[in-house]
Amino acid sequence: MDADVRDLRAADHLLHTLAAELALPEGAFGCTHLVRGERPRVTLSLALPSEPLLRTAQERLTAGGHEVSPGAPDAVGRAVIYPGVSALTGTLTVADVLSRSAIDRVTVLGTPGRPAPDTPLMTAGHVRPQWLDGELVLTAMPAVGGTLVPFEVPEPTPCCADH
Incomplete structure (x- = not known):
């Protein structure tokens, strides 16, 4: 998800807010990803323990005005939300x-x-x-x-x- 966030603290805060709003289950992962280039920013990814939960989260995020695309931006995400x-x-x-x-x-x-x-x-x-x-x-x-x-x-x- 690209929420046009520029720093890690703001991205962490947004992930925690979204986790609360979406009532993410214990098995969920929420990560930040640094995007460099012409428009440096921090994007977010969510991994949920089941396909129905993922679809519901995507629908709710899109309805909330967030730009959502499938898959993670890279394989080196920084985990903010994770089991334990x-x-x-x-x-x-x-x-x-x-x-x-x-x-x-x-x-x-x-x-x-x-x-x-x-x-x-x-x-x-x-x-x-x-x-x-x-x-x-x-x-x-x-x-x-x-x-x-x-x-x-x-x-x-x-x-x-x-x-």
């Missing part, structure tokens, strides 16, 4: 993240292997994995005291903010 996302709050172990959500794998920037299952991950309530080669992968980075944090932070500092 609501359980990913506070500090959890990597094993907890994998068992409580649809996330398939956790990787750590700058390291070749996977983190140990008992490694703590401080979520800050903002966990945005990406689809990579058919797997939902959360990229994390090392933090204080041997913990990890998701690579994407909820409120990033704009580039050159101190100038």
